[in-house]
Amino acid sequence: xxxxxxxxxxxxxxxxxxxxxxxxxxxxxxxxxxxxxxxxxxxxxxxxxxxxxxxxxxxxxxxxxxxxxxxxxxxxxxxxxxxxxxxxxxxxxxxxxxxxxxxxxxxxxxxxxxxxxxxxxxxxxxxxxxxxxxxxxxxxxxxxxxxxxxxxxxxxxxxxxxxxxxxxxxxxxxxxxxxxxxxxxxxxxxxxxxxxxxxxxxxxxxxxxxxxxxxxxxxxxxxxxxxxxxxxxxxxxxxxxxxx
Ligand code: GLP
Numbered sequence: 001x002x003x004x005x006x007x008x009x010x011x012x013x014x015x016x017x018x019x020x021x022x023x024x025x026x027x028x029x030x031x032x033x034x035x036x037x038x039x040x041x042x043x044x045x046x047x048x049x050x051x052x053x054x055x056x057x058x059x060x061x062x063x064x065x066x067x068x069x070x071x072x073x074x075x076x077x078x079x080x081x082x083x084x085x086x087x088x089x090x091x092x093x094x095x096x097x098x099x100x101x102x103x104x105x106x107x108x109x110x111x112x113x114x115x116x117x118x119x120x121x122x123x124x125x126x127x128x129x130x131x132x133x134x135x136x137x138x139x140x141x142x143x144x145x146x147x148x149x150x151x152x153x154x155x156x157x158x159x160x161x162x163x164x165x166x167x168x169x170x171x172x173x174x175x176x177x178x179x180x181x182x183x184x185x186x187x188x189x190x191x192x193x194x195x196x197x198x199x200x201x202x203x204x205x206x207x208x209x210x211x212x213x214x215x216x217x218x219x220x221x222x223x224x225x226x227x228x229x230x231x232x233x234x235x236x237x238x239x240x241x242x243x244x
Pocket of ligand 1: 037038066067133134140141143
């Protein structure tokens with residue numbers, strides 16, 4: 001694992017944006033895996049700046065998002081669809097046909113087929129070149145909660161109580177946080193050619209420590225990253241603080 005500890009969140013975001021720029025320079029039609037949550041917001045602002053100043057173009061880029069709340073429509077302001085368009089896509093030159101985000105309104109009867117197709121669609125695009133990840137306080141990746149199989153693929157999952165509490169800050173009432181989500185699996189994530197995990201803040205320090213130097217166990221989903229050939233962690237000093 002390549003670990004970069006930056007001075008602060010702004011530098012973390014700039015470093016992450018640099019990695020996107022390098023990737024798109026080498027391959028303008030790259031397939032990017034994207035994450036939500038508060039951590040990648042700085043990266044997304046940097047990408048918008050680079051695009052608006054004519055330094056970075058997304059015309060040929062394809063994106064796959066990690067996850068979406070189950071039961072929320074894409075127009076719901078709490079959905080990850082809404083988040084992605086509001087915080088990134090609306091400001092870029094990306095083609096809407098190249099944007100893939102799980103659909104939170106797929107009927108239960110069609111969900112297996114839908115998740116299979118999502119997985120297949122990644123394969124049809126020749127796989128993810130560069131996957132961005134955040135990390136949950138409990139070590140989750142996407143919505144792969146502790147106990148998720150390392151062999152898991154895109155599927156419907158239940159959110160843990162810990163995640164519901166952690167994500168309640170985005171909702172006016174904890175009872176409004178969806179209890180389920182569609183998420184890429186850990187095996188889906190591990191197939192990406194390169195992975196970059198971003199973590200900021202003291203609340204992530206223990207999860208980062210367990211992911212980097214802890215036992216590789218399904219109880220800490222992010223620990224699977226120790227088995228990937230090309231992982232970079234970009235951390236701020238607080239998130240890195242338990243590593244020493
Ligand atoms: C959610 C997302 C994850 C994300 C995590 C951490 O649960 N499904 O993909 O990594 O939140 O979010 P934050 O960056 O807000 O701490």
